[in-house]
Amino acid sequence: MPLSVKKPIYSLPAYSLTGDLLSFLRCGLQYRYQRLGSLPSSRPVQLWFGEFIHGVMEEAFLRYRDQVAAGQPPAWPWPKATVEAICDLVKTRLKARGLEAWAPNIRQLGYERAEAAVQDLGPHLFPIVAEAEVRLTGSRPIPAIPTALQFRRADRYEMVGVVDVVTNVKLVDPTVATNPIVKLIQASLPAGLPAEFEVIVDYKGVRRPPANSPRSKLWQQYAWQIQTYASLRAAQPGSKPVVAGALLYVNEIRPTRTDCYLLRREVRSNQTDVVPVPGGEDDLELRRRWSKGQAPQFSHEFRLARALRVVHVDPPAVATAQVAFDGVVRDIETCRGTEAHGATILASWNCNSTEQATCVVCDQRTYCPGYKSTYAAQFGSVPTLPTR
Numbered sequence: 001m002p003l004s005v006k007k008p009i010y011s012l013p014a015y016s017l018t019g020d021l022l023s024f025l026r027c028g029l030q031y032r033y034q035r036l037g038s039l040p041s042s043r044p045v046q047l048w049f050g051e052f053i054h055g056v057m058e059e060a061f062l063r064y065r066d067q068v069a070a071g072q073p074p075a076w077p078w079p080k081a082t083v084e085a086i087c088d089l090v091k092t093r094l095k096a097r098g099l100e101a102w103a104p105n106i107r108q109l110g111y112e113r114a115e116a117a118v119q120d121l122g123p124h125l126f127p128i129v130a131e132a133e134v135r136l137t138g139s140r141p142i143p144a145i146p147t148a149l150q151f152r153r154a155d156r157y158e159m160v161g162v163v164d165v166v167t168n169v170k171l172v173d174p175t176v177a178t179n180p181i182v183k184l185i186q187a188s189l190p191a192g193l194p195a196e197f198e199v200i201v202d203y204k205g206v207r208r209p210p211a212n213s214p215r216s217k218l219w220q221q222y223a224w225q226i227q228t229y230a231s232l233r234a235a236q237p238g239s240k241p242v243v244a245g246a247l248l249y250v251n252e253i254r255p256t257r258t259d260c261y262l263l264r265r266e267v268r269s270n271q272t273d274v275v276p277v278p279g280g281e282d283d284l285e286l287r288r289r290w291s292k293g294q295a296p297q298f299s300h301e302f303r304l305a306r307a308l309r310v311v312h313v314d315p316p317a318v319a320t321a322q323v324a325f326d327g328v329v330r331d332i333e334t335c336r337g338t339e340a341h342g343a344t345i346l347a348s349w350n351c352n353s354t355e356q357a358t359c360v361v362c363d364q365r366t367y368c369p370g371y372k373s374t375y376a377a378q379f380g381s382v383p384t385l386p387t388r
């Protein structure tokens, strides 16, 4: 009797938009160690901030929703003790996953930012939320890599992501007309919006990146993420037209003195798109605090304008983003293939040392060739791995 031959294993590689593609773009070598190699970071500043802010905003929304459903919508601002209890809960959850703020001042800043985000964004954002934590998935043809580097059988890859919030905006709703977030979104979009539409919202536990930086590509990469989310969301049954994505840069709600320094620098070099009105109160505050090295107290309007970035969703931009992310998948597959065929990790994976904030908390910097070449002059001699 002829025995059938077992077919080779077919795998559909899954790539998360934030966990894989944006992480790889941030730095391929760091992605290799921390994401693929599961090497925990000793100072997971960005990871802890991001997860903490996401967790607090989600928990706060769930409590808001439950109270509205019970016919008792909460009054704003919420008691400080309520927000602190949410922060404590999320901190404990993260600790159970092995994720902790690595210094008391980092934890304190996280609490202050989370409270500012709930109190300043919650009253405007929560009433227009239709769904939170929406899982998105789709598949695309996997880009070809050189034959000599191939290491698995796959003709497609799965793209996955989680949208923090999907808002359902009905322009005829009178409560929406005065909503400052909706007004900022409307002002950023072309005329002729549908009567009912969706905006996907993504929280970012970072400051607003410069829009015209010669070094940083974060501005463009976040826009690609939104366009891709929008295309995946539009393919889900029951979704409404997705006209835009809103990125909420939560650090702008409660800026530090370092943010003040960076904003001042970006304003002077015309790298940022939201600047204080010259001679206005926020402009004076920026000059005052910057010269004293203090955290600024900007107006609510200015902080909200800095925190909110609206990305208009349209088919050409979606196509551009998909091509760009296909290219990232090809680059990751190429690095994996290079390593799978025997090259060392350092030789297989590209490093990207253009974001100094990422490098200074990276555990790989003691032997990273990119860090060494970019910052050695700035920080003196950088230790390297022994060569034998």
Ligand code: SF4
Pocket (backbone or CB within 6 Å): 027, 028, 029, 030, 351, 352, 353, 358, 359, 360, 362, 363, 364, 365, 368, 369, 370, 371
């Ligand atoms: S030090 Fe910078 S360039 Fe090097 S691996 Fe870390 S993040 Fe990447």
